[in-house]
Amino acid sequence: MAEVAAGVIAAEQVVSTTIEGGAIAGYAIAKDTMPLKATITQIARAQEDDNNSLALRRSNHTLSVIGKKAYIFGGEIADKELAPNDVHSITLPSSHDEKADYACYPSLPSEEGGEVPASRTGHAACTRDNQIIISGGRDSTGTDIEEDSSLWLWDSSELKWQKLRPNPTSTSSPTPAPGPRHNHSIFPHNGNIVLHGGKSSSGDAMSDTWLFKSSAKSWLQLPSAPAGSTTNAVLADNTLYTITGSSAVSSEVHFLRLTPESTATEWQTVEFPTNPLTPGPLPRVGAGLVSVTTGYGRLYLLYFFGERNGTVTTTSASASASPKSGEKAADPPLYSDIWSLQLPSLSPVPDPHGSTLSSFTPKPAALKDRIRRKLGYEDGGMTWAEVGIEAGEQVAHAGKVHPGPRAWFGADVLEGGRGVVVWGGLNAKGEREGDGWVVRVE
Template identity: 45%
Template sequence: MAEVAAGVIAVEQVVSTGLQVGAAATIARPTQPLTAVLSQIATTPKEDNSLSLARSHHSVSVIDGKTYIFGGKKDDGQLCNNDIHAVSIGDHQGEGEYACYPAVGDEGQIPSPRINHASCTRRGTLIIHGGQNSDNETVDDDEFILREWEPKAARWSAITAAGKAPQSRYGHQIFYDAKKDNLVLHGGYENGQRTKTTWLFDFTTRLWHPLPDAPAESLAAQFVEGTLYSISAASDVHGSVHYIKPGSIQDESLDALPEWTTVDFPSNPLVPGPRPRVGSALIPVTTGHGRRYLLYL
């Protein structure tokens, strides 16, 4: 999957995750070209609208060699239902096995149809949070709730936070820190306005902890090896990569909170770099030679 992801955005500027060491030089110095082959993994019948994978504003998560698709809307603007579509990543083009799982769970546990929600995986399960309904309003009932789907049981459950929680939002991103069993939430829209807020959720205590706001509104973010990276662009001639190590929050005093670090990069005809764009993504890949990259699509 990493090779496929690399191929998607090999034409874009490459930002190495070695940002902490010689960050400015790392961004300015060209790297080896990255190439890959894109392959279609599955198709669904056009005549059966209920099984169609054609959609936008949905989420795609990978667990044990299978992609799980949730939410989104069709080309006519109608929301897709809340079924889970699963496609295995086959060895040959078009050979991925396909399955559709209806929404099953106790009352109040099943997420409603939605768009622009956030998703990640945790210990073999799918986690989703937030999003918008058919009226483009935030899904308010998810302010304190993370929805978790177990593939083996094909069943939804809810993880309800104790205490305060992030405001309802959409267009944000969530990431799972497997080493600390924490979830990191970043960016998105609150009350229709972009936000720079970042939160950490502890699955053990079920408490949300606010982290320092990012220096700028995020165009895309990624979490790699305990570090959250966020990319922004103040103009067409330069942008910035910001990063922070959330760690574990034991004390919410200002002295105990981590800090953001910013690295600027140029983007102009003399020094090519990524330009601002909407709906972008940062994807972590490795070449297998000890170097890791964040590729900006």
């Protein structure tokens, strides 16, 4: 405890010395951290082939980034037609003149006679080390796939699947488990897997939260979110965040802090207005929600694109994209905007050497926020701002400069956390897109 106290005192002395001595330029301290700026670059566009087996025009799929590669799995290529269970790989270009390499891997089991995941849509995915982990989803009839709450692991080195089953339980006293669902979210946390929300086959909202303990191969139920279902969630800085929209003028951010041991505290809620007088994203579904960073421990939630109230689901919805003659234009059925929510600076800098003292050293972002508060400035925590968008250079071919309104796409954060990769989804006409984009923030 003495080392912890010493670390806290040292941090306070840094703040006081900085303010009194003017060691840090006032401009850097006073400068607001928002709004963020983003550069959007198109990286690839799928080409249809005769048998459609390699087509990457799809929706309700997942995209997972491992290193410099983005892996696409599942989804729908047409109404009630699922994509094959292959894994598609796209090497992300590092410069505007570099081509995005492509590969397609058939689903193979890790051992002879083993299982592979069936085709699915609306499933959840996350990455852990060099593995992609898949959970749940629906079949071509719209029924949730029953797999006894198992997880699927795809090794990006061996290019093979393994089914991770929970340990069996007795019929007289079964162990609780999340059960089948779709449009939910999963995340890695200290070697374990966190699962949240989604919907059942009947469309019922689910707000429960679960932890898969990898060492015990068993599920543990954590506190449920306080309100409704969300199809958007993200785990950032040991905190699970979800966003819900209760009305046309108000929405909520719910968050659950997890300890290093993967236990949980209680959910907390911050309401924010969604009206023309106050910045904030309108309620939406099928959107992207990721955690990004601009460095120095500064974290943001990036909330982007998405669909208004389920208005566009098939090509038959194209008529809803514009009002009829004489009618007043309503909110667009799909959104093309990007919003950022600045997160509080919570965690200390990770210590590579395990020293107790240095593990309590504040992040630079946290230090700046403390100085701003002492000087009477707002620190910007838990505030929204719309991201300013700049068009990037096109890669390897001419194309659009913005993905446009879309929903139900695949997305994952870039390696290093300074942006996000987006692929496919439904456009405002209900058509499936087959292009890839990188959004980099600064």
